Amino acid sequence: MNQPVQGFSKLSKSQKIDWLVSQQLKDSTTAREVLLQYWNTDEKLQELHDGFSENTITNYYLPLGLAPNFMINGDLKTIPMVIEESSVVAAASKAAKFWLNRGGFKTTIKGTTKSGQVHLNYAGLRSEMEAFYAFAKADLLKSIVHINASMKSRGGGLLSLELVDKTEALKGYYQLHATFDTRDAMGANFINTVLEQLANTLREKASEYQGFSIAPPEVVMSILSNYVPDCVVHVEVSCPLVDLGTINGMAGADFARKFVQAVDVARVEPLRAVTHNKGIMNGIDAVVLATGNDFRAVEAGVHAYASRDGQYRSLTRARVEDEVFTFEADFPLALGTVGGLTSLHPLAKLSLQIMGNPDARELMGITAVCGLAQNFAALHSLVTTGIQSGHMKMHLNNMLEQIGATLEEKTELRQEYGNKTPSFSALKESLERMREWQ
DSSP states (O other): OOOOOOOGGGGGGHHHHIIIIIIIIIHHHHHHHHHTTTOOSHHHHHHHHHHSSOOOOOOOOOOOEEEEEEEEEEEEEEEEESSHHHHHHHHHHHHHHHTTTTBEEEEEEEEOOOEEEEEOOOOOOOHHHHHHHHOOOOOOHHHHHHHHHHHHHHTEEEEEEEEEOTTTTTTTTTEEEEEEEEEEEEEHHHHHHHHHHHHHHHHHHHHHHOOOOOOEEEEEEEHHHHHTTSSSEEEEEEEEEHOOEETTEEEEEHHHHHHHHHHHHHHHHHHHHHHHEEEEEEEEHHHHTTTTOOOHHHHHHHHTTTTTTTSSSSSEEEEEETEEEEEEEEOOOOSSSSTHHHHHHHHHHHHHHHHTTTHHHHHHHHHHHHHHHHHHHHHHHHTTHHHHHHHHTTTTHHHHTTTOHHHHHHHHHHHHHEEEOOHHHHHHHHHHHHHHHH
């Protein structure tokens, strides 16, 4: 039976590995070798990576790939993508090429506002809470001037502060609701610092205020929100039906009709919408990861946005009007290009360079484009050849590795399955037959 370990965080990385191998993995020499082979030989670079997390024992690598030929607002871009699934990068590249000479992708920033709340509990009269807020507001704002100064000088910072009564939803519940523009920063640390200062000042003012009939309001917590319905980018592609041409033997008008129907299904059917939107996030997450942004925050915000009317729906929309096919979406994307991992991780910095060092607004647009492109490629396959044919062929190399094929065997199997959809079991059978004949 395993025993609890004391002082684990104080052990060196080598000591942590020693404990893991001896106590958890039954002295596996293979495990130690695997862990050590992913250490970076550049000690300074390894030290940098170790600082990104806690209790690190090695590095976990994911591929950084490129999807070229994206025409975005008239500029040609190459998009870096970090993802372990080869078909995602291939699909994005295919969509980029499809729209390259059909007008490309167009983006518009609809807003960049983020928010956070100081969550409060007060059991007294609403009028007392409102009177206290009027008493304290000037001092609340004054207390964050020094924190807000740098962001304000760049055209951002705290935009508004208001008291929100939420007592109908939860007894005694109020908020100090703050809105922000964090410019090119993701802004999480800035927003949370402002909110905590507001909370501290509120406590101080509450202790000296004489207008409460009961105990002063209690600060429950102070935290930003990852739901950013006012930090949104619009992205679209469109072209006349005639410009769609013939797609996998299907007339452009028929393709557009089926495509629109497929999107409409995801709009009304949550079972389909979840998978539909997951495909979108294949593209968005890959760019968010490549640039050192917080993909968990983006995922949470996007899926909440997809449910904003009370039902989970497709994030994308499609239509045919006046013989023109349009495919579009609005994505809530709170991204940054300065601070945090974007400024620390060498590959995050390089990824931004590949895209021409965009500011946060431009990065929102590029990321949204990759999400729309990913969804277009998936639906393109679904309404024509089906998803599995291309998807499984892209995974052929992974499957050949898993079945232990040699270099020569891989070459023969690729030829055998060049025009067939491979499966793991079929490949194993083919490999066994091949070896029997040798």
